[in-house]
Amino acid sequence: MLTSILVSIAQNVVLGWLWRRLQELVAAVAGLAPLFLMLPPEYQKLIIAVMQGQGGGYTVSVYIGFVVYLWTQWQSWSATVKPQVVTSDGKKIPVAKDTRAASQIEAVATAAPKPRTLWDRLTGK
DSSP, rough: OHHHHHHHHHHHHHHHHHHHHHHHHHHHHHHHHHHHHHHHHHHHHHHHHHHHGGGGGHOOOOOOOOHHHHHHOOOHHHHHHSOEEEEEOOOOEETTSSSSSHHHHHHHHSSSSSOOOOOHHHTOO
């Protein structure tokens, strides 16, 4: 009887939905906490003050500095994930999506041998 009750609770759609949202929330906090801790201390203080509703004491230049900092981080991230080919002499050539060159590069990259992961090496695969 206890087993059937536990099974019915585990199969409940609402509880399943709540459990997935809880997992998403924990993952978001776990992902954002290190990013928050990597910020300079003055930006951490700014975010804490704004979240507490005390952001009115800061000048406009602090907000501008924070926005510029976020913009530089966004540019750094977008430059990292932008499709590009790096030549042997270190030049970065951007590749436009949905072009013949992009499809050829994708085909070569797909056919290239995959490096063995640590798990593969440990398990002998």
